[in-house]
Amino acid sequence: MSTALIFGGSGKVARHLTTKLKASSYTVYSVIRKESQMPELEALGARPIVQSIEGSSVDELTSTISKHKPNVVIWSAGAGGGSPERTRAVDHEGAVKVFDATAAAGVKRFIIVSAIDIRDRENKPTPEWYNDDDLAVSNKMWNAIGVYCEAKLAADRDLVSKNHLRQLDYTILRPGSLNTEKGSGKVAAGKVHLGQSISREDVAELIVRVMETPSTIGLAFDVVGGETSIPTAVKQVSDEKIDTFEGHY
Numbered sequence: 001m002s003t004a005l006i007f008g009g010s011g012k013v014a015r016h017l018t019t020k021l022k023a024s025s026y027t028v029y030s031v032i033r034k035e036s037q038m039p040e041l042e043a044l045g046a047r048p049i050v051q052s053i054e055g056s057s058v059d060e061l062t063s064t065i066s067k068h069k070p071n072v073v074i075w076s077a078g079a080g081g082g083s084p085e086r087t088r089a090v091d092h093e094g095a096v097k098v099f100d101a102t103a104a105a106g107v108k109r110f111i112i113v114s115a116i117d118i119r120d121r122e123n124k125p126t127p128e129w130y131n132d133d134d135l136a137v138s139n140k141m142w143n144a145i146g147v148y149c150e151a152k153l154a155a156d157r158d159l160v161s162k163n164h165l166r167q168l169d170y171t172i173l174r175p176g177s178l179n180t181e182k183g184s185g186k187v188a189a190g191k192v193h194l195g196q197s198i199s200r201e202d203v204a205e206l207i208v209r210v211m212e213t214p215s216t217i218g219l220a221f222d223v224v225g226g227e228t229s230i231p232t233a234v235k236q237v238s239d240e241k242i243d244t245f246e247g248h249y
């Protein structure tokens with residue numbers, strides 16, 4: 001039987017993911033930071049572990065991962081627009097601690113939920129598929145939540161550029177803005193435009209599909225709402241080796 005360990009296990013994407021993984025007979029460990037969330041997570045079939053990412057050292061995170069020996073570690077945590085300090089402590093530094101801990105625990109497969117348009121806007125070229133509307137959305141997003149975007153950029157850059165040291169089998173999933181609609185099972189993936197939001201349930205389904213598709217290892221790709229079935233979208237991205245972070249960090 002397969003085992004997954006989710007950081008940010010009480011989050012909205014993670015709850016959908018937990019339900020889907022349980023339906024596929026996974027054992028799911030959920031790292032959460034509030035004891036009060038335990039009953040809800042247990043009701044979904046998860047095994048909650050109460051541990052704050054911010055408050056834990058790499059060694060402490062390593063021992064949590066080592067103890068449960070998951071086949072895959074998933075990062076779906078985020079400070080959710082908290083203070084700049086907390087955003088940096090979770091979305092950047094917390095993520096990097098978890099990269100190090102996953103590698104130290106000897107787990108290879110690692111999937112991180114990042115976000116669309118996370119890129120070095122000052123030093124790298126604008127993605128060539130962006131149109132004027134995309135640029136307007138990008139400006140709006142970076143003006144509104146720049147600290148969050150910088151934190152995600154720093155984390156993703158660390159993951160990719162230091163992977164010769166950690167040797168993780170990572171995939172970076174970069175969704176557009178998330179909604180709470182029911183999943184449609186259909187998305188647009190790869191080099192997409194920025195305007196469309198995507199259902200959290202569809203993001204969870206994408207994570208499952210990415211887990212089942214080893215040829216997504218080493219890729220970072222964008223996903224928004226669309227018309228392509230999730231299996232087809234993930235297959236296209238992995239067959240064509242589309243990476244929307246490469247050249248932009």
Ligand SMILES: NC(=O)c1ccc[n+]([C@@H]2O[C@H](COP(=O)([O-])OP(=O)(O)OC[C@H]3O[C@@H](n4cnc5c(N)ncnc54)[C@H](OP(=O)(O)O)[C@@H]3O)[C@@H](O)[C@H]2O)c1
Pocket residue numbers: 007008009010011012013014031032033034051052053054055075076077078079080090113114115116174175176177178179200
């Ligand atoms: N919102 C968007 O439109 C959007 C767009 C693209 C990507 N994303 C990213 O997608 C991912 C999933 O989104 P979501 O909507 O499922 O997020 P969410 O519901 O806010 O879940 C994030 C989880 O992270 C947990 N967390 C925060 N600080 C923590 C800490 N110190 N230790 C342990 N856990 C901690 C939160 O726990 P608590 O419940 O205790 O607060 C929360 O359950 C996030 O990484 C987010 O940044 C979001």
